[in-house]
Amino acid sequence: MEFKLRKAEARDVADILRLVKELAKYENMEHQVELTERELLEDGFGETPCYHCVIAEVNDVQVVGFAMYYLTYDPWVGKQLYLEEFYVMAEYRGLGIGSEVLRYLSDLAMKLRCTGIMFVVAENNEPSMQFYKRRGAEDLSEGEGWRLFRFDKDSLVKMAAPSEE
Amino acid sequence: TGLNHLTETSQKPNLPWELAEYEKVTDLVKIGQKDLEQDGFSNTPFFRGVIAEVPEDQKSKDGHVKVGYALYFFSYSSWKGRCVYLEDLYVMPEFRGKGIGKALMSKVAQLGLEVGCTQMNFIVLNWNKSSLEFYTRQGCIDITEKLGYHWMSCGENALKKLANSDPVDES
Numbered sequence: 001m002e003f004k005l006r007k008a009e010a011r012d013v014a015d016i017l018r019l020v021k022e023l024a025k026y027e028n029m030e031h032q033v034e035l036t037e038r039e040l041l042e043d044g045f046g047e048t049p050c051y052h053c054v055i056a057e058v059n060d061v062q063v064v065g066f067a068m069y070y071l072t073y074d075p076w077v078g079k080q081l082y083l084e085e086f087y088v089m090a091e092y093r094g095l096g097i098g099s100e101v102l103r104y105l106s107d108l109a110m111k112l113r114c115t116g117i118m119f120v121v122a123e124n125n126e127p128s129m130q131f132y133k134r135r136g137a138e139d140l141s142e143g144e145g146w147r148l149f150r151f152d153k154d155s156l157v158k159m160a161a162p163s164e165e
Numbered sequence: 166t167g168l169n170h171l172t173e174t175s176q177k178p179n180l181p182w183e184l185a186e187y188e189k190v191t192d193l194v195k196i197g198q199k200d201l202e203q204d205g206f207s208n209t210p211f212f213r214g215v216i217a218e219v220p221e222d223q224k225s226k227d228g229h230v231k232v233g234y235a236l237y238f239f240s241y242s243s244w245k246g247r248c249v250y251l252e253d254l255y256v257m258p259e260f261r262g263k264g265i266g267k268a269l270m271s272k273v274a275q276l277g278l279e280v281g282c283t284q285m286n287f288i289v290l291n292w293n294k295s296s297l298e299f300y301t302r303q304g305c306i307d308i309t310e311k312l313g314y315h316w317m318s319c320g321e322n323a324l325k326k327l328a329n330s331d332p333v334d335e336s
Contacts, residue, residue, distance in 0.1 A: 020243045033244045043246060051241040068243050073212040075236055075253055078196045078204060085243040099330070106319070106327035116320045123313040136323025141315035145291035148308040148316055151274070153283040155304035160274035 001058055003097055005104050008053035008066065010045040013037045015063035016053060023087040027122065051084065054104055056097045064092040067101050072118065081109040083119035102135065120148060212238045212252065215272050217265050225259055232260045235269040239277075242284060249277030251287035270303065288316055 008016065017037050024030045043050040056065035065088035072082040083105065088097045109117055121128050123141075133139070140146045151159065196204075204211045217233035224230045233256035240250040251273055256265045277285055286308075289296050301307075308314050319327065 024244060029244075035242075035244060035246050039246050043241065050239060050247055068241070070241055071211060072240060072250060073204065073236070073238055073252060075201065075212070076196065078200055079211055082240065084241055102327055103330055106324050109324055110328050114324070116318050116324060118316070118318050120314040121317055123315050129315075132317060132319075135319070135327055137317045137319045138323075139315050140318050141309050146288045146316045147291055147297075147310065148286065148288050148314050149300055149305050150308050151285040151303070151305045156274045156278060156283070156285055159271050159303055160278050161271075 001092075001095055003056055003058045003064070003092075003095065003100075004060075005054055005056055005100060008044070008055045010041060012053070012055055012063065013040040013044070015055070016040055016044075016066055016068070019063070019066050019087050019089070020068075020085060022089065023085065026087075027125075054101060056088065056092075056101060058092065064089045065097050065101065067105060069105060071112065071114070074116075077115045079112065079114045081105060081112070081114045081117045083117055086119070098131065212236055213276075215269055215276075217256065217260075217269055219260070225257060229257070232257045233265045233269055235273050237273050237277075239280070239282070240286070245283050247280065247282045248284040248286060249273060249282045251285055254287070266299065267303070 014037055017033075017035065017040055020035065021030055021033050024033045044053065051068050051070045053069075054067050055063055058064055066085070067083060067087075068085040069081055069083050072080045074080050086098070086101065088101075105117065119132075121132060121139075123129070129139075141148075205214065213236070215235045215237075216231050218230050219225075219232055221230060225232060234253065235251060235255075236253040237249055237251050240248050242248050251270070254266060254269060256269070274285060285305075287300075289300060291297075297307075309316070
């Protein structure tokens with residue numbers, strides 16, 4: 001089956017959201033997706049995009065996979081490409097789409113003078129862990145003891161409030 | 166201390182090197198002042214900073230008034246939308262315990278909320294007990310522990326290999 005990769009366009013937001021929800025479902029967290037098509041449109045295709053997407057398409061019309069990424073910064077080594085989301089529909093796996101997406105992103109990262117690609121993987125997601133480790137990814141949580149922390153909206157609001165002197 | 170004022174930085178701090186020393190990894194710092202200037206202060210900034218400054222009469226033993234910083238950028242969650250990523254947070258040892266770290270985080274939280282962020286993420290080393298406690302006190306969650314997310318990286322060598330890989334060459 002022939003597939004091709006291309007940069008996402010505004011018209012793709014419905015498919016992007018569909019695939020985001022499919023991936024969340026695969027991780028048993030579908031109810032956590034709060035993003036809407038409208039936000040994806042404003043945030044991805046306005047004046048200053050917050051994210052970028054590459055789309056995998058078959059038969060020139062069917063969107064079957066995507067990767068969402070943006071550029072981040074490590075003050076020790078410079079620009080990084082952060083891979084936020086990466087998904088290929090179940091029925092289209094095993095065709096090399098995933099590998100091709102990763103190759104596309106690596107090529108792009110190098111052109112943009114990034115010194116690495118970063119991302120998170122759930123430790124119980126064996127297939128994904130193996131996919132990435134086979135290609136040279138390092139598990140920094142295991143190897144170096146890094147833990148990912150998060151402030152959610154409520155904690156953020158509390159922290160932003162000026163403290164009483 | 167008296168007044169600590171926090172300014173969004175237009176100056177380039179030397180502080181990333183002190184933080185690297187604290188984390189015991191100075192040989193991993195590969196970029197220099199020129200890179201920071203270009204990447205942070207040109208037309209397309211890849212990061213933003215907040216600096217903590219103390220008054221002249223409270224400057225550090227070796228004469229610094231810029232005593233702490235936070236380096237952050239905006240990121241994106243495919244589930245929740247806009248977020249802020251806190252890359253570095255550091256206060257010089259002689260100025261700790263005065264609420265400067267908290268004030269820096271508060272400032273970044275404000276700046277994030279202002280542009281519609283609903284989350285702030287960052288990473289912490291598992292041996293860094295004082296930092297782990299500080300952050301938990303501020304109300305955040307250890308995502309690695311709670312959801313099992315591991316922080317992964319493809320460094321330069323892996324990147325080059327991936328970019329040049331033959332699509333048919335699969336293991």
